[in-house]
Amino acid sequence: MSNVIEVKKLSVELDGYSILEDISFSIKKNEVVALVGPNGSGKTTLIKAMLGLLPYSGDVKVLGFEPAQRFALKDKIGYVPQKLEFDRRIPLTVRELYTLFQSRKHPERHYWEILNLVGGGYLIDKRLEVLSGGEFQRILIGLAILNNPEILFLDEPAAGVDVEGENVIFDVLKKLGIAREMTIIVVSHDVHFVSRFASRVLCLNRKLICDGAPEIALTPEKLKELYEHKYVQKKIKK
């Protein structure tokens, strides 16, 4: 199977701090990859670098393109940010939001199909302001897959959602991976979720600590190494 993402010797420095160092890996089509690691280990930075939202050094190719080639990647990638910076008071309904981001190549009412897929059909004319945390996350996942992307990036999609909402989100992601043959890259703190859902895990703590199937990569020794603070503490100003 071909690689949809190739990362070679990726390093990220922000404000003189080394956040990621010499990361290399590749991801094949249809893989469900979980990025795990402690707070501040660089998971969000890695996702943002792959999306071209942060400057980096090294080589990153997404579907054969550099992340900065936005027009080429436009409808091929979807993204659910960890914390969406968004003023909830904006009077925007779910329908208006989806119309705003829907590609012209889809029929006008294509968003119905997506909303039903994420179990949010009943939310169509609701204002974003009134949605619960779980509902809002499902709407964001729907927004990310609106244009049928080949790769879906999710940064802690279940953060701040109750257990029931979490299960709904994971069911949706599972459906997407199986039915839509989507490559999924998801940041998660939840080791239980990772072992249940992901086909592969990348452990990150400034450097790549482990890479493989969850049952093989997530050994007690690796987890200890991953969650020790020695790497985080090395984040000293250069």
Added chain:
Amino acid sequence: MEILNYPFLIRAIIAGSITGLILSILGIFVVLRRMAFFGDAVGHFAFTGIALGFLLSIDPILSAVIFSIILAIGIGYIENKKKLASDTIIGVFFSGSAALGILIIGLLKGYRVDLFQYLFGDILSISQIDILISVILGIVVILLTILSWKKFMQITFNRDLAKIHAVPVAAFDYLLFILLAVATALSIKIIGIILVTALLVIPAAAAQNLSYNFKEMVIFSILFGVLSITIGIFLSYYSNTAAGSTIVLTAIAIFVLSLIFKRYA
């Protein structure tokens, strides 16, 4: 109606309606993106631009537009390059520009009554040419806004998601700054530099109070912007008060009503 016998008032209502339309449309993005301070700063850039126009003997409105655009782009550039907070950068430009404007006024010879017309607005000074300029620039601003509407909204929702959807965010930020600078300069003769921010912010804020969805916000904002100016001009004629301040107080009254309606609706 007696008021319609005065050509200067008809000119004021026509130019005012166009201005109200433009400011209330752009005001939606000013309010939703929390750029009210920026709108205020652009008004003060225009003040310095007008003073420069007097000093260099060029058309004050033209110099106001050019100077405002340069400073607005300057803010955008520094915001993209430096780690300073947006309101800090605006604060520096704002006060720097006001200081420069006052300095230039000090350099002008004699007492300049015409300069104060720009500060507080003067509907008596609106000429046929002003209306023509308002119509032409108004059409350009509205067309550019309509064409950029989707991109502006995508950026307003979330900048990272807009980037992933291939929106050149920085370019559209600059475009919005330029449109704001032009719209501000256009409204100077009617409401004056000091009060221009009011019409960028109040109609859209009142509309936000009453709207369930975005479509309603656009309709209400335009309605409130145009109504504030036309009612304000009528009221100022009958009560013999300054047009600029009457227009802004009318807008404030609409805003208060929107708050009351929101509270009890």
